[in-house]
Structures are given as structure tokens and as C-alpha cells.
Amino acid sequence: MTTNTLVYIEINNNKIENVSKEIISHVSKNFDDTSVCGFLTVNTTLSESLFSELRQIGLDKIYIIQHEALKDFNVEVFSGVISQLISNIQPQVLLMGATVNGRELAPRIAANLQIGLTADCTDLKIEDNMLLATRPTYGGQMMATIYSKTLPGFATVRPGAFLKRNFPEKNTEIVYFEANFDGVYEILNKTEILSTEYKPQTDDWTNSDIIIAGGLGLKSKENFEKLYKLCDLIGAKPAASRAAVELGWAPSEIQVGQTGRSVSAKLYIALGISGALQHMTGISNAQKVLAVNTDKNAPIMSCSDVAIVADATAVIEALTNKFS
Amino acid sequence: MCFKILVFVKQVPDTTDIRWTEHNTIQREGLESVINPYDLGAVQLAKNIKSALGDCKISAVSMGPLQAKEALKEAIAFGCDDAYLLCDKKFAGSDTLATAYVLSQFVKTHCSDFNLIICGYQAVDGDTAQTPSSLAQRLGIAQITGVTALKDICNEYSVWIKDTSAYKQEIKITHPALVSTTLKDIDFTVPVNGWIKAQTTDITVLSAGDISAETSKTGFCGSPTQVKKAYRPVIVRHTELIEPDNCEEASNSIVSIINRCKEQDDN
Numbered sequence A: 001m002t003t004n005t006l007v008y009i010e011i012n013n014n015k016i017e018n019v020s021k022e023i024i025s026h027v028s029k030n031f032d033d034t035s036v037c038g039f040l041t042v043n044t045t046l047s048e049s050l051f052s053e054l055r056q057i058g059l060d061k062i063y064i065i066q067h068e069a070l071k072d073f074n075v076e077v078f079s080g081v082i083s084q085l086i087s088n089i090q091p092q093v094l095l096m097g098a099t100v101n102g103r104e105l106a107p108r109i110a111a112n113l114q115i116g117l118t119a120d121c122t123d124l125k126i127e128d129n130m131l132l133a134t135r136p137t138y139g140g141q142m143m144a145t146i147y148s149k150t151l152p153g154f155a156t157v158r159p160g161a162f163l164k165r166n167f168p169e170k171n172t173e174i175v176y177f178e179a180n181f182d183g184v185y186e187i188l189n190k191t192e193i194l195s196t197e198y199k200p201q202t203d204d205w206t207n208s209d210i211i212i213a214g215g216l217g218l219k220s221k222e223n224f225e226k227l228y229k230l231c232d233l234i235g236a237k238p239a240a241s242r243a244a245v246e247l248g249w250a251p252s253e254i255q256v257g258q259t260g261r262s263v264s265a266k267l268y269i270a271l272g273i274s275g276a277l278q279h280m281t282g283i284s285n286a287q288k289v290l291a292v293n294t295d296k297n298a299p300i301m302s303c304s305d306v307a308i309v310a311d312a313t314a315v316i317e318a319l320t321n322k323f324s
Numbered sequence B: 001m002c003f004k005i006l007v008f009v010k011q012v013p014d015t016t017d018i019r020w021t022e023h024n025t026i027q028r029e030g031l032e033s034v035i036n037p038y039d040l041g042a043v044q045l046a047k048n049i050k051s052a053l054g055d056c057k058i059s060a061v062s063m064g065p066l067q068a069k070e071a072l073k074e075a076i077a078f079g080c081d082d083a084y085l086l087c088d089k090k091f092a093g094s095d096t097l098a099t100a101y102v103l104s105q106f107v108k109t110h111c112s113d114f115n116l117i118i119c120g121y122q123a124v125d126g127d128t129a130q131t132p133s134s135l136a137q138r139l140g141i142a143q144i145t146g147v148t149a150l151k152d153i154c155n156e157y158s159v160w161i162k163d164t165s166a167y168k169q170e171i172k173i174t175h176p177a178l179v180s181t182t183l184k185d186i187d188f189t190v191p192v193n194g195w196i197k198a199q200t201t202d203i204t205v206l207s208a209g210d211i212s213a214e215t216s217k218t219g220f221c222g223s224p225t226q227v228k229k230a231y232r233p234v235i236v237r238h239t240e241l242i243e244p245d246n247c248e249e250a251s252n253s254i255v256s257i258i259n260r261c262k263e264q265d266d267n
């Protein structure tokens, strides 16, 4: 039996969020026999470039809800109209990115439709036509696999948890959904954004091909500077353990793990990182993990693909020489 | 007119101190319980409002076993005026949908004239951050998720700062409303007499019947989400251990792995 999966295509600043594409990638590869549909909200006509991109992200069908009231994100308004769409098309699986907006939106939709929701998942699969969603819990010390007695099976997915793939061309059908917008302006009047200051965004590094992370074994902030330089030479992105972030050696934006980011790199190199569970859950979807540690018995040495017993700083220096 | 604030608090196990049984389940006995760190941030914001407005009452509310009275006493010691514990066997095992239902029934039956609800952003034992949004939906009120500071307040509205990694916003919200806060690890000094007040203030304990909750919507049975299995994560990778004689050899191995990764990229 085919499962119908509906994915929220989140658009910010006229760009499709990576996590939406990551979800579609995972679903099309891992859910047997599923049709993947997307939906999005906009306030005006979509730009041509966005239209053509939407046809290239592996969707069978996309539902568009277009209304001027959808200009700025308002969780009450968005959850109301999205709930209408879901009641109307009744998918078996509903997925959204656990972004700032997604984490606020999903529980309101779930409460509105009185359905179960599993938040911030790092793995999803279908068994007997049912969504099984896995997420870290208890501060990353445990994993829980959760299903729901209600339909659709509903989950939000951690950005970076899945690898983004290239999609084959698809003949994506485009459908405009007419939602009921009664009372929407009264809702909008209850909250008013007085000012917004966007912060400069480092481009999303979590799904770059090669990530080189440093931990306490790097010993100093200066060595992190050397790590950044090496990354530039290789075309890799730097990352850090929480312990290194807490000491101020690296910025919190590049922390990997349970309370940091999840990565899905092709190659993750961990330099001087012990391999605490909270760190490892963030790299469970990396294709290859290479650890460099002076301690042969450090936990990470038995849960990497390649474990090299060596001094991290010396390795950085040697690599820098080789790639210069 | 008295400004009424409800602060929802949860008692959580101290997740920095988890021990495992031989069956890889969490050893619950002897696990320290603490007030969820984000909920202390919520109490702090409520106190800020009280000092700004003067005529203001802060009620702390928790759903949980009788033991959760301790967390509520702590909330009183920190400056809440009174406290309610929603406690019923029929609430046990509630997921977020069922929890938000119970909390909303309390609000509807006991303090429907509230002005503001403040919650912690998430509970550290579940990290789901769902309950505030779910509750706001049940009550049909506006919300702001993840506020970091109060800018301005009067009885009719408040202005908040929301500071995320992507942006910083100033948002005005009309009451009644709900805000959740990412403030945590507040360095509280318990006000003079705080603990005395905590010992002498009665905590009102309410059952499902007291808040007119339909028990088909609460607890394990009323919760759509069910845990199929919970396990300690194991990372399965087949490790190739390399013990190079010198750093040159180590970096050669790494270079070849990097190059293989890049080649894989090209085709």
C-alpha cells in the first residue's frame, strides 16, 4: 500500500530551507512505495526561479497556500490554514523541519488536529504503514522510538540529520489550495513585530562534504585558528565539541552534538574529541568518521570508521604543510 | 486591576547525573529531582513583571506526582505567590498533547481571567518544546516562543525581546497571551523569608474531577504518542585502528582518506 507523505517546504528569504530538502531526500530513499507531496505558504506570486527549483526537489505534487496574510510568520495564522490543508488531503505522514518556526508551528497544528507529534527526530522509518520516529531524549543519553495512535504520523526533523541528495527531474504537479481566512486580521492584530534585526548568517555548514572538528585535545584557541586555516585549504568546514565551545575556543554556532548541530558530512574528522554520547548523536548520520586521539582507549576510537593514534596539533600542522 | 500571571513549572530528573541499570534503562531511584532550569527563567520574568506593575499575582502550576510539591515550594521561595499541583493517577504517562489538555483545563476552570502565561522554553528531560505551543492552541491565545527579555509592559499588552541565532526581534503582544523563555540557569537569591513563605503557603492539589478533565484525554490512554522502544544509543562502526610511528605517517593516512572522499564527490 502506498503511503502519502506530506512535507512542509519552509521558505525563508525566498529560499527553500535545506532541512525541507533533507527530509524529502530521506523519505524518497527510505520509505518504500511512498508518494511525496510538499506544501508551502506564500503571500504573493512565487518567483520564477523558486518555481523551477520546486520542480527539482523530488516532489510528486506541491500544494501552495497563497494569501497576503501569510507575509510574516504568525504561528496562529499559519497553524490554522495548514491544519485546513491537512484535514483536507489526509496524508498518512506529515513532516516538518525542526527549525525555529517549525518547532513553534508543529505543536499548534498537532493540538488543533488532536494528533500526536514527535519533535526533533534524527531518524524516521515506516513499518506496517506506520511512522516510527526516533529522537534523542534525557539530554542525549537515551534514544526513543515513538509511534502515534493517530493519523497522520507527525514528526519534526532536526536540521542536518539527513543527507541532502540530488534529485532527478520530476514532473511535479502544482495545486493551489483555497483555505478559509475568516478572522485572520483579528489574529494578526494580537501580535506586532516592532523590529527585526537579522544576524549575519554563516552559510549552512552542517551538510558540507568534509567537516573537521576539534575538542579539548586541541589544547588552545590558537590551535583552533590553525584548524580554520586548514579547513580553508582543504575546502572543509570547522566544528567543535561543547567542551571547546564552553572554554571559548570556538563559537557556539559550530558546536556539534545533542545541544549543538547534527551533521551529515561524507567525512567527519574529530581531532582530540573523546566521543561523549552527546557528541556522537550529532554525527550518527556522517558517512565516515575519522578520529585522531592520543588515547587509544578513548570512547570515540571504538566508534569511528578510522581511528588514528596521534597528536591532534601535530596532525594539523602536518596536514597544513601538505595542502599548502 | 491585579495582573494575573501563571507560571508553569515541571519537576525533572537532573539529567547531568544519569545512571544506568544493567538493562540499559535509566536508574530512576535515587535520581535527584530539580526544577526545570528553563522554568526558573520563567519565574524570573514573572518577578520582573511584578516589580514593573506592582499590583500583580504570580501563581505557579505543575502537573506531576505529589513529590512535585517540592518544585512548587521552590517556586514560592523564589517569589511566586501561590501554587497549584495537578495530580491524579489518570494523568500519569501523558504525552505533550495530553499534558497541554490537562493544563488548559486547569486554566479554564480555575483562572480563566489570567493575563499572561509564562513557560520555560523546554523541559530538559524531554527537550521537545511542544507544551507551550500546544497549550496556547488549546486556549486560543497568541504566543511568542523563546523570549529572552521583557522590554515594556502594561495590563493590556507587553513588549518582548526574542533573540535567536538568526535574528533579534522586538514583539508586542496583546493579553491574554503566552510566552515561553529560553532564559535559564538563573542565579537566584531566595528573597528574605522565601523558604518560610514556602513552608507556610498551602499548595492546592487538584484532581482530574476538580478541573473537569475528561480522563479519556489524559494520561497514557489519552496520549496518541507511544514509546515503542527506548534504548541507549550505540554507535556501530567497524573501526580500523591505525597506530602510526610518527606524525608524517598519520597525516599521510588522513590525506588519502580526504582525497578518496573528494574523488567520490566528482563522480
Ligand SMILES: Cc1cc2nc3c(=O)[nH]c(=O)nc-3n(C[C@H](O)[C@H](O)[C@H](O)COP(=O)(O)OP(=O)(O)OC[C@H]3O[C@@H](n4cnc5c(N)ncnc54)[C@H](O)[C@@H]3O)c2cc1C
Pocket (backbone or CB within 6 Å): A139, A140, A214, A215, A216, A217, A218, A240, A241, A242, A243, A244, A255, A256, A257, A258, A259, A260, A261, A271, A272, A273, A274, A275, A276, A277, A278, A279, A282, A292, A293, A294, A295, A298, A310, A311, A312, A313, B015, B016
Ligand atoms: C545535557 C548535555 C548535553 C551535551 N551536549 C553536548 C553537545 O551537543 N556536544 C558535545 O560535544 N558535547 C555535549 N555535552 C558534553 C559532553 O558530555 C562532553 O563533555 C564533551 O563532548 C567533551 O568534549 P571533548 O571531547 O572536546 O573533551 P574531552 O572529553 O575532555 O576529550 C578530550 C579528548 O582529547 C584527547 N586528547 C588529549 N590531548 C590530545 C592530543 N594532544 N591530541 C589528540 N587527542 C588528545 C583526550 O584523550 C580526550 O579523548 C553535553 C553534556 C550534557 C550533560
